[in-house]
Amino acid sequence: MSSIDTPSIHAIIVMVITAVALVFYSRPNIPMATTSLGVLVLLAFVFSIYPAQWLGRTLDPMIFFSGFSNEALIAIVALMIAGGAIVHTGALDPLGRFLSKVWNYAPPLAFLLVLMVTAFLSAFVNDTPLVVLLIPLLTGIAIRTQRPVSRMLMPLGFAALMGGMTTTIGTSTNLVVVSVAQSLGLPPMGMFYFTMPAIIAAGVGMLYLWLIAPLLLPKRQTPLGDQSPRLFDATLHLGEDSPSVGKTLADVQKIAPGLRVRQVLRGNTQTMVPLADIVLRTGDRLLVRDYSNKLKEYEEILKATLYSGEQAVSEENPLQADDQQLAEVVVMPNSFLVGRSLANSLFAARFDLASLGIYRRGASLLSKDLEKEILRSGDVILVQSSRNTITELRQKGDLTLLDATTDLPRSNKANLALLIMLAIVLPAAFNWLPIAVTAPLGVLFMVASGCIEWRQLGVSVNSSVILLISAGIALSIGLVKTNAAHFLAQSFLTVTHSLPPTFVVGMILFFVAALANIASHTTGALIGAPIAVQIAHGLQLSPEPFLLAVLFGANLGYATPMAYQTNVLTMNAAGYTFLDFLRVGLPLLILMGLLISYLLPIYFPF
Incomplete structure (x- = not known):
C-alpha cells in the first residue's frame, strides 16, 4: 500500500469546515439553513483571500456557488x-x-x-x-x-x-x-x-x-x-322524527352540548338569527361550524341529516372546507388579549375567526377548554377563517399574524x-x-x-433544502479540488486494504448509516459521497456501488427519532421513546444494510 500524501493547507481548511458543519448540522437548536449558508459563505471567503491552485490554475471561489444552478436542485x-x-x-x-x-x-x-x-x-x-x-x-x-x-x-x-x-x-x-x-x-x-x-x-x-x-x-x-385541526361549515337538516322539532334553540343546545348555530334557514328565503327562544320546525336547516367528529355527533343526537353544500355527507361526499385558510396569530405583550380568554374577549365574534389551538413555549393546547384558557404574552393561536377575512386582518393590522398562512385542502x-x-x-x-x-x-x-x-x-419550497444541497455540492467541490477527499480515501484504504470490495462497500454503508442516525441523513450524504468516489478510484474500481452505498446508508434512518423528519412526526403522534426506535429500528437497519451491501455488487459490478 502506498504512503499517504500529506494534505495541503487548503485541504486541511476544507476538512475543518466540514467537521464543524457536521457538528452544527447535528445540533437541533441551530437551523440547517444557517449552517448551510455559513458553509457557502465561508468557503467562498477563505478561497478569495487565500487562493488555491487546481490543475495549474487559480481556483475561482465563485465555483462554490455553482450548486444553485445544478439541474438536480431545479x-x-x-x-x-x-x-x-x-x-x-x-x-x-x-x-x-x-x-x-x-x-x-x-x-x-x-x-x-x-x-x-x-x-x-x-x-x-x-x-x-x-x-x-x-x-x-x-x-x-x-x-x-x-x-x-x-x-x-x-x-x-x-x-x-x-x-x-x-x-x-x-x-x-x-x-x-x-x-x-x-x-x-x-x-x-x-x-x-x-x-x-x-x-x-x-x-x-x-x-x-x-x-x-x-x-x-x-x-x-x-x-x-381523533381530531384534526380543521373546522367545517355544514348544514343540519331537521326531519319529522328529530327530537329538536317543536323545541326552542336553547333546549336543543341542552340536548346537544356545544352545538353552536350560526343561522337558521326556513323555507327557501327566510334566514333567522339563532336566538335562544326560536322554536324549530320540520324542514329547518341549521348552519353550523365544528370539527368533523362533533358534526357527526350532532347529526346522530338530533336525528338530522348532515349536508355539505347541496349533498348529504357520506364517504363519497366528505365535508369540504372550501376557501378556508389556517393562520397563526401572535399574542404580543401589549395586546388586549393578554390576561383574557378567547371567550371573554369575544375573539371569534370580533374577528370572525375560529380558534383551533394554542401553542405555548413548546406545548400545544388542543383541549375542550380552549376558549377558557387565559392567554399569555408570546402565545400563538392557530385560527381558521375565509381567505378574505385573513387578508383583511393582515392589512388592517388589528392582530399580529405570522406569515405561515396555509390554505386548507380542496x-x-x-x-x-x-x-x-x-x-x-x-x-x-x-x-x-x-x-x-x-x-x-x-x-x-x-x-x-x-x-x-x-x-x-x-x-x-423549503429554503433549507435548497441551501443544504448547494452547501453539499460546495463541500464536495472543496474536498475534491483540494485533494482532501483523496487524503481521507487513502486513510480509509490503509485500514481496509486487505478486505474484499464487498466488505468495503458494507463498511461505507454502515458508517454513513451511523452518521444518518446520530447527526442527520443529510450529513452522511454530504460527506460520504465524495470520499466514496475517491475510495473507488483508489481501488481502481467502478465508483457506482460505493456511491450508492452512501445513498442507501443515508436512507437507513431507523434507529433514532432525530434521523428523519417523519420519525419525529410519528414519535409525537404515538408517544414513542428513544428506546422504542432503537428496539425496532436497529434490527431493521442491520437487516436492510446487510441486504443492500450484498445486492449492490450484483447489480452494479465492480
Missing part, C-alpha cells in the same frame, strides 16, 4: 411545488377513504396495504406531507377498531423511508447524492437507476414492519386523539393535480425527458390551471 424545487399542489388539492383524500373501507373487512391485510401504498407514493411524493396525511387516518382507524395506534405509526414512517430510497426523486437525500455525483463528473442517474436492489431490500423490510415490528412496539395511548382540482404529477414522472421514468425539464413544466401547468397559486409557491 428538479427538487419543482417537485416540492408539485408535491405541495398534491397536498393542497386534497388529491390523496380518496385514498384515505378507500383504505378506511378496506380496514373494516381485513385489518391485517389492510395494514399491509397501507404500508405498501405509503412506500409506493413516497417514491414520487415527499414523504413528510404523506405521513402527515396518513397519521390521522391510522389514528382514527385505531380508535374505531380499539387497536393500539402505537403499533402502527412507526411502521408507517419507516415504510415511507423505504419507498423514498427506491427512486432518484424519492427523497432530498437521493437528489443530494445524485447531484454531488454529477458535480464530480459521473454520468447522470435515471429515475429508476437503482430501483431494483432497493425494491428487493424494501420487500424484506416491509415483511418485518408488517409481522415483527408491531410485536416489538408497546401499547401506548396516543396523545393525538378537492375540485385533485384529479387534475394527479394527472399533471403523472405527466411529470412518466417522461422522466422512460428517459424521454429529464426530470429537470418535466418538473418545472408540470409546475407551470399546475399554476396555470389553478391547482396552486403563485403566492403559495414560497410555502411549498
Whole structure:
C-alpha cells in the first residue's frame, strides 16, 4: 500500500469546515439553513483571500456557488411545488377513504396495504406531507377498531423511508447524492437507476414492519386523539322524527352540548338569527361550524341529516372546507388579549375567526377548554377563517399574524393535480425527458390551471433544502479540488486494504448509516459521497456501488427519532421513546444494510 500524501493547507481548511458543519448540522437548536449558508459563505471567503491552485490554475471561489444552478436542485424545487399542489388539492383524500373501507373487512391485510401504498407514493411524493396525511387516518382507524395506534405509526414512517430510497426523486437525500455525483463528473442517474436492489431490500423490510415490528412496539395511548385541526361549515337538516322539532334553540343546545348555530334557514328565503327562544320546525336547516367528529355527533343526537353544500355527507361526499385558510396569530405583550380568554374577549365574534389551538413555549393546547384558557404574552393561536377575512386582518393590522398562512385542502382540482404529477414522472421514468425539464413544466401547468397559486409557491419550497444541497455540492467541490477527499480515501484504504470490495462497500454503508442516525441523513450524504468516489478510484474500481452505498446508508434512518423528519412526526403522534426506535429500528437497519451491501455488487459490478 502506498504512503499517504500529506494534505495541503487548503485541504486541511476544507476538512475543518466540514467537521464543524457536521457538528452544527447535528445540533437541533441551530437551523440547517444557517449552517448551510455559513458553509457557502465561508468557503467562498477563505478561497478569495487565500487562493488555491487546481490543475495549474487559480481556483475561482465563485465555483462554490455553482450548486444553485445544478439541474438536480431545479428538479427538487419543482417537485416540492408539485408535491405541495398534491397536498393542497386534497388529491390523496380518496385514498384515505378507500383504505378506511378496506380496514373494516381485513385489518391485517389492510395494514399491509397501507404500508405498501405509503412506500409506493413516497417514491414520487415527499414523504413528510404523506405521513402527515396518513397519521390521522391510522389514528382514527385505531380508535374505531380499539387497536393500539402505537403499533402502527412507526411502521408507517419507516415504510415511507423505504419507498423514498427506491427512486432518484424519492427523497432530498437521493437528489443530494445524485447531484454531488454529477458535480464530480459521473454520468447522470435515471429515475429508476437503482430501483431494483432497493425494491428487493424494501420487500424484506416491509415483511418485518408488517409481522415483527408491531410485536416489538408497546401499547401506548396516543396523545393525538381523533381530531384534526380543521373546522367545517355544514348544514343540519331537521326531519319529522328529530327530537329538536317543536323545541326552542336553547333546549336543543341542552340536548346537544356545544352545538353552536350560526343561522337558521326556513323555507327557501327566510334566514333567522339563532336566538335562544326560536322554536324549530320540520324542514329547518341549521348552519353550523365544528370539527368533523362533533358534526357527526350532532347529526346522530338530533336525528338530522348532515349536508355539505347541496349533498348529504357520506364517504363519497366528505365535508369540504372550501376557501378556508389556517393562520397563526401572535399574542404580543401589549395586546388586549393578554390576561383574557378567547371567550371573554369575544375573539371569534370580533374577528370572525375560529380558534383551533394554542401553542405555548413548546406545548400545544388542543383541549375542550380552549376558549377558557387565559392567554399569555408570546402565545400563538392557530385560527381558521375565509381567505378574505385573513387578508383583511393582515392589512388592517388589528392582530399580529405570522406569515405561515396555509390554505386548507380542496378537492375540485385533485384529479387534475394527479394527472399533471403523472405527466411529470412518466417522461422522466422512460428517459424521454429529464426530470429537470418535466418538473418545472408540470409546475407551470399546475399554476396555470389553478391547482396552486403563485403566492403559495414560497410555502411549498423549503429554503433549507435548497441551501443544504448547494452547501453539499460546495463541500464536495472543496474536498475534491483540494485533494482532501483523496487524503481521507487513502486513510480509509490503509485500514481496509486487505478486505474484499464487498466488505468495503458494507463498511461505507454502515458508517454513513451511523452518521444518518446520530447527526442527520443529510450529513452522511454530504460527506460520504465524495470520499466514496475517491475510495473507488483508489481501488481502481467502478465508483457506482460505493456511491450508492452512501445513498442507501443515508436512507437507513431507523434507529433514532432525530434521523428523519417523519420519525419525529410519528414519535409525537404515538408517544414513542428513544428506546422504542432503537428496539425496532436497529434490527431493521442491520437487516436492510446487510441486504443492500450484498445486492449492490450484483447489480452494479465492480
